[in-house]
Structures are given as structure tokens and as C-alpha cells.
Amino acid sequence: MSAAKFSSSSAPPAAPASVRVRAPGKINASLRVGPLRPDGYHGVASVYLAVSLFEEVQATATEAPGITVTVDSDGPLHIPVADIPLGPDNLAARAAQALAGYAENPTGVHLHITKRVPVAGGMGGGSADAAAALVACDALWNTHLSREELAGIAAGLGADVPFSLLGGTAVGLGVGDRLTPAISKTPLHWVLVASDSGLSTPAVYGALDALRAEAQEQAEEPAEVDPAVLAAMRSGNARELAAVISNDLQAAALRLAPELADLLSTGERLGALAGMVSGSGPTVAFLAEDAGAAGKLEAALRGGGHRALAVEGPAPGARLLPAVVG
Ligand code: ATP
Numbered sequence: 001m002s003a004a005k006f007s008s009s010s011a012p013p014a015a016p017a018s019v020r021v022r023a024p025g026k027i028n029a030s031l032r033v034g035p036l037r038p039d040g041y042h043g044v045a046s047v048y049l050a051v052s053l054f055e056e057v058q059a060t061a062t063e064a065p066g067i068t069v070t071v072d073s074d075g076p077l078h079i080p081v082a083d084i085p086l087g088p089d090n091l092a093a094r095a096a097q098a099l100a101g102y103a104e105n106p107t108g109v110h111l112h113i114t115k116r117v118p119v120a121g122g123m124g125g126g127s128a129d130a131a132a133a134l135v136a137c138d139a140l141w142n143t144h145l146s147r148e149e150l151a152g153i154a155a156g157l158g159a160d161v162p163f164s165l166l167g168g169t170a171v172g173l174g175v176g177d178r179l180t181p182a183i184s185k186t187p188l189h190w191v192l193v194a195s196d197s198g199l200s201t202p203a204v205y206g207a208l209d210a211l212r213a214e215a216q217e218q219a220e221e222p223a224e225v226d227p228a229v230l231a232a233m234r235s236g237n238a239r240e241l242a243a244v245i246s247n248d249l250q251a252a253a254l255r256l257a258p259e260l261a262d263l264l265s266t267g268e269r270l271g272a273l274a275g276m277v278s279g280s281g282p283t284v285a286f287l288a289e290d291a292g293a294a295g296k297l298e299a300a301l302r303g304g305g306h307r308a309l310a311v312e313g314p315a316p317g318a319r320l321l322p323a324v325v326g
Helices: 093-102 127-141 148-157 161-166 200-216 228-235 238-242 250-256 259-271 293-302
Strands: 016-037 041-064 069-073 109-117 169-173 178-181 188-193 274-277 286-287 307-313 319-321
Touching: 016 161, 016 228, 016 293, 041 127, 041 161, 041 188, 041 228, 069 093, 093 109, 093 127, 093 286, 109 148, 109 274, 127 148, 127 161, 127 319, 148 161, 161 169, 161 178, 161 250, 169 274, 188 238, 188 293, 228 238, 238 286, 250 259, 259 274, 259 286, 259 293, 274 307, 286 293, 293 307
Parallel strands: 069 109
Antiparallel strands: 016 041, 016 319, 041 109, 041 169, 041 307, 169 178, 188 286, 188 307, 274 286
């Protein structure tokens, strides 16, 4: 009996006309921030955790050249999208533009972003859009870059973009872009609370510098993350982690948005093991004992009029979604 024959062709597979990618928002279980550097940045030592709140980007090839963007939002956090730039400043458009330089024949592309991560919320939502757009255009344009090459382009787009590409749990050094994956037992349960207005990340870093100057505090360049945080993530013990989560930007975010102090104590009164401002804020992340406790806390916070959502982490990084049939 002869072996079955399969037809083969040397031509590369045709690029799809439209692809969808989802990429996670993040929280920082620990964030140490160094002094303002001469280049205008701050060094950080961060324990990133990707959570199950995903941005989605659909990239569709267009006959007309160029990059166009539309944005809407869905999901329980009701993210307002009116202030998001739709031109070349949109982080997803910047990502597509950067990737086009690596494609042989990039078509025009329309990027439709479905936002679920709070805008200017300290959860890297725009960075997730950029990571999703990189993966989407890589598939649309058949560029087939490696994850390392995509990460290199991501780092040029923003400090949090490489992490949204990677997902999971990672230590971030440098400006947050030098990543080392870390071990974390799945899942840790958190409840996010979105704020009605955002905080500008540079303004929060500026407020931190001002607070330190007022206190005559000499910050040091952070060389490593708190090992106790990594140990707690590794064991997956929420109580252990609750005792050690910390964020150097929290006091600065509270100075700019003092109402967050009440929210933090409300969440803890309602049963959170601990609460913290996520990154530069103003989104607050509460750590819960388990899924049941997170569900109860979400309900109690919603009952109090808050836009709350239970999520878990670690969650995977930017990934293609199956094609929609029909
Ligand atoms: P960071 O990554 O600095 O923590 P963030 O999560 O606080 O940022 P983002 O939602 O990423 O905040 O957006 C910050 C600003 O970037 C917004 O105010 C908006 O003007 C601009 N921006 C550009 N592209 C996007 C995008 N695709 N989604 C959201 N904001 C965008």
C-alpha cells in the first residue's frame, strides 16, 4: 500500500483579510520607583500581573492605504471612549505603523478597538491595544516576526507594551520593559474599581517627585523587586501576598485623587484582604481570598455605586482569537 499523498505548495499561506487579537490589562502587585533620571524617566522594579480584563483589536485589510482606527467599549466597567485619539497618536495605530516597516507589502489596515480596560487608569490599556495591534498586523501582513522581535518593537512603543505581549506574571526592570517571567500559581482573585476620571501617568510621577522633595527623601534606583512578593505569588497564597503588596506611586495618586483613600478603606471594610492603587491609578485593585470572596466583594462594591469587576490573574498575553465564521 502506498503512503497517502498530501498536496503541498511552496507558496506561503494567504494572509487573512481580518484578524482579532485580545491582550490583557495589568496590575502591579509591587511597584518600586527610583528617582527622576536625567533622561526624564524613572527606573522601576515591578511585579507585573496580567489580569482577565482584555482589550480586543480587530485588524482588517483595506484597499485604501494607511491606518484608520475606530473605538467602542463593552463590558461591565462601561469605559467612556470619547477622549481616545483616533489618529496616528492612537497607540494601536503607532504599533501598526511600526510593524509596517517590517512587512514586505503592508496593505492599508482598519483597526477596531473594543475597550474594556479603564482609559488612563493605570492598567496599561493603551499598551494592551498596541500589543494586540502588533500581533494582529503580524498575522494580517504575514510578517511572521518572532515573539522576541515583536517585543523589541513593543519596547519602542511604551514601557508597558512588552508585558501585555508576554502576559502572565513577570518582573519588570529598567522602565518596566526588561522582563523576566515569574512563577505564579493560578489564580489570584482581585476586584477592580474604575474611577470616573483618569490620571495622567506623567502627572503622577511628577507628584511622586514633589512628595519626595518635600520630605527631603533621597530615592534610590530600584535594583530588584521585593522577594517577599515573588515568594507569595509563587505559593499562590493570597493572605501572604496581601501583607506585602505595595506601590510607590500610591501616595502620589492619592494626592491627585484624594477620594481614592475612602475607596481603599471601603473595600477593606467590605472584606478585601488588601487594596492598592494599580500602577499610576486611579483604578484600585482589591485582593480577595478566593473566587467566592471576590464575587461577594464585587457585589458589595457595586451595591455602593462603584463600577467594580472581579478578575483573576495571571492571564495570557496578546493572542489571536479564532476567526468569526459567517
Ligand atoms: P500607563 O500605561 O501609562 O499606565 P494608563 O493605563 O494609565 O497608561 P492608557 O489608557 O494606556 O493609560 O492611556 C493613556 C493616554 O494615552 C490616554 O489618556 C489617551 O489620550 C492616550 N491613548 C493613545 N492611544 C490609546 C488607546 N488605544 N487607548 C487608550 N488611550 C490611548
